[in-house]
Amino acid sequence: MWSGSLQALIVFTSMLMAHTLHSFPQTFRVGKEDGEVTLTCSTQFQGTVTWRHDDDPVPASGYNVMSGHTLRLHGLDSEGSPGNYTCWGNDQLLDHSYLVLEEEEEEEEEDEEEGEEDEEGSSSVRLSCSAKTYSCSFHCIWRLTGYDVARVKHQRSEANGGSSWDLGTWMQDGFHFHLSDLSSPFTEEDRPIRLTAEALSGQRYKKQQLRFFLREIIEPDAPEIKDCVRTGDSLHVSVEPPSSWAKPHSYFPLEPEVEYEYKDDGKIERSMNLVIPKDITRLRVRARDPYFNSSWSKWTPWKKVKKGRKVNGQRKKSIRC
Secondary structure, three states: OOOHHHHHHHHHHHHHHOOOOOOOOOOEEEEOOOOOEEEEOOOOOOOOOEEEEOOEEOOOOOOEEEEOOEEEEOOOOOOOOOEEEEEEEOOEEEEEEEEEEEOOOEEEEOOOOOOOEOOOOOEOOEEEEEEOOOOOEEEEEEEOOOOOEEEEEEEOOOOOOOOOOEEOEEEOOEEEEEEEOOOOOOOOOOOOEEEEEEEEOOOEEEEEEEEEOHHHHEOOOOOEEEEEEEEOOEEEEEEEOOOOOOOOOOOOOOEEEEEEEEOOOOOEEEEOOOEEEOOEEEEEEEEEOOOOOOOOOOOOOOEEOEOOOEEOOEEOOEEEO
């Protein structure tokens, strides 16, 4: 009678043999093209151990060297080497290890241009992160195709050991991760976040690393246009931070920029000053952290500028926008 743990191992092994992964195997090894790797059968079994690759016996040869409970594979290649390796004793399954071949590791800085093209003109794989505010949570996306599963972990220093692995959610544009950092938003960052990402398919393994300070990946939500007040030939635009932005706003200020369209010729201009010409038809705003020159937020939707209604024969200074 099979034990419960061994039955689970058999079920998981059958999924691995299909070479479509839904999670990271508990045990997997990473090799390199034309390299070698040693697999170990972790068992208390004392007899002769045999090996299978997926459902086929592994013959002893110069490329497959068996010694005790180990199997050393030489001359790895992407066509025949990856897959599930199981070890057996007396026709009983003892252990398994999944073998994949590694793609070249990449390490990126967060200030690189997104979608930067390489020398051959193809867009590089992009791992990027952003945060809406200094709330110590952030979002990462790995624009990666051809892989079944992906996961990330992060840490501030070697001493704290870092987070546990977070499994990504696949969406149309890549794997998405929602992560948390335990640092206080009121504490100055002295060490960057180090992010490690791994992806796995039935044959391939990919690893990328990213280093950044939380302040470097801030991208606020769009601010809110409160009102517009006409003063002479000018229009004073009042803007408030988004509800998601950190408080107090005196400690976490946002710097707005307004874009507007002239009524007469349709010319569009921008200004960091919220006092703009009054003869415009519409406007919109965006904002950023002024201290660290963060990424700009998205623009608000265009707002039409309308004249105020007359009250007791007088035009109101407040303009709807």
